[in-house]
Amino acid sequence: MTAHKKKTALIVGATGVVGQACLRHFAGLEGWNVIGVARRSLHDLPPGVQSLQLDLQNREACEAALGQRDDITHVIYAAVYEQPGGLVGGWRDQDQMRINLDMLRNVVDPLDRAGSALEHVTIMQGGKAYGVHIHPQIAVPARERWPRDEHDNFYWLQEDFLRERQAKSHRWHFTIFRPRIVFGDAMGSNMNPIPAIGVYAWLRHEQGLPLAYPGGPPRVNQAIDADLIAQACAWAAESANAHNETFNLDNGDVFVWQNCWPAIADALGMEVGEPEPISLGDTLSSQQSAWAHIVDKYQLSAPRELTAFIGQGAVYADFQMNTGKTAPLPPVIMSSVKIRQAGFNGCIDTEDMFRKWFGQLQDRNLLPRTAMSRSANGELS
Numbered sequence: 001m002t003a004h005k006k007k008t009a010l011i012v013g014a015t016g017v018v019g020q021a022c023l024r025h026f027a028g029l030e031g032w033n034v035i036g037v038a039r040r041s042l043h044d045l046p047p048g049v050q051s052l053q054l055d056l057q058n059r060e061a062c063e064a065a066l067g068q069r070d071d072i073t074h075v076i077y078a079a080v081y082e083q084p085g086g087l088v089g090g091w092r093d094q095d096q097m098r099i100n101l102d103m104l105r106n107v108v109d110p111l112d113r114a115g116s117a118l119e120h121v122t123i124m125q126g127g128k129a130y131g132v133h134i135h136p137q138i139a140v141p142a143r144e145r146w147p148r149d150e151h152d153n154f155y156w157l158q159e160d161f162l163r164e165r166q167a168k169s170h171r172w173h174f175t176i177f178r179p180r181i182v183f184g185d186a187m188g189s190n191m192n193p194i195p196a197i198g199v200y201a202w203l204r205h206e207q208g209l210p211l212a213y214p215g216g217p218p219r220v221n222q223a224i225d226a227d228l229i230a231q232a233c234a235w236a237a238e239s240a241n242a243h244n245e246t247f248n249l250d251n252g253d254v255f256v257w258q259n260c261w262p263a264i265a266d267a268l269g270m271e272v273g274e275p276e277p278i279s280l281g282d283t284l285s286s287q288q289s290a291w292a293h294i295v296d297k298y299q300l301s302a303p304r305e306l307t308a309f310i311g312q313g314a315v316y317a318d319f320q321m322n323t324g325k326t327a328p329l330p331p332v333i334m335s336s337v338k339i340r341q342a343g344f345n346g347c348i349d350t351e352d353m354f355r356k357w358f359g360q361l362q363d364r365n366l367l368p369r370t371a372m373s374r375s376a377n378g379e380l381s
Contacts, residue, residue, distance in 0.1 A: 008033040008071045013079030017184035017192040025230035056103035066110035075121045082190045092152045100154040121174045125155045141335035144246045173243040175236040180250045184226030185360045188311045194357045196313035198367045201268045210273030211265040215321025220331035222250040225353045235344045247339040252347030263351040267358040269370030281315035302366040
């Protein structure tokens with residue numbers, strides 16, 4: 001009897017919040033080999049995971065690294081190019097759009113050839129597919145079957161390329177995911193608010209201040225746990241119901257930042273203060289020395305360089321917390337009925353998600369364990 005041939009997942013963008021979650025999840029699945037791809041060197045990989053350091057903007061390097069491989073069966077593409085300092089404003093920049101298209105093309109082209117083992121490609125979009133970043137209001141809930149929202153977006157460039165390429169090949173399939181606000185424990189990510197909120201909390205703690213909510217007016221929104229995205233990617237990799245389909249992804253509930261703030265404060269061991277609207281992006285940009293002092297004082301394993309820890313996460317948090325906006329703000333809700341009907345039913349309570357990720361940062365010694373000790377009866381002191 002011959003042994004069952006393992007599948008091989010190429011996780012592209014392996015240092016990002018989604019990529020890291022996918023590395024962990026696929027590494028724990030029986031019957032899978034896993035290769036993490038990133039421009040930066042990969043460290044502390046899960047057992048058995050291989051690494052490939054690759055500049056996705058270099059077409060020749062991608063062809064040399066991937067063009068002769070006959071083992072890669074699945075691509076989970078979670079890479080994104082964001083201009084430095086242009087996280088929000090750059091989303092419609094033509095050069096940024098072109099670069100993101102070229103990066104995906106440089107991965108898929110070498111793998112889509114005669115004799116290739118490629119079976120499936122997964123890519124990420126998001127709420128910007130519905131124009132949440134440019135429209136004052138979108139209909140609720142947003143559904144995958146709607147006509148394309150016509151605006152400049154690299155999502156459309158990547159999707160059109162993938163559809164056209166797959167239609168000519170017929171040897172593989174694809175799945176497009178549209179996750180809502182993504183949360184995880186990745187360091188240096190441009191679109192992960194968790195480390196930035198943790199830094200903000202500990203700057204407040206060191207000043208003897210409670211954890212004040214820094215954002216703007218409340219808005220009903222949705223979140224998605226990065227581990228849940230990884231589970232969905234594993235489901236799509238082997239489910240015929242996911243072939244050439246687009247799916248919204250969320251935790252399964254809705255949330256309002258202000259309502260979750262007490263749970264966030266509790267996870268960090270802090271008391272909740274009265275709201276103090278400020279820009280986290282502006283505030284944290286001047287706190288390099290204060291953060292380095294916290295790292296040294298508590299002997300953390302986190303980088304002393306603040307941007308290496310939070311990336312552009314503070315700017316992203318401002319965007320998601322509606323900093324500088326005025327009330328009222330319409331809800332942003334995307335229907336997840338389609339993926340549930342297709343067979344994926346993963347979910348998590350959003351408050352539990354926040355507690356999990358701050359706990360993970362504490363477990364990894366990237367944030368201090370707790371800001372306040374607890375007495376024998378469990379009360380904060």
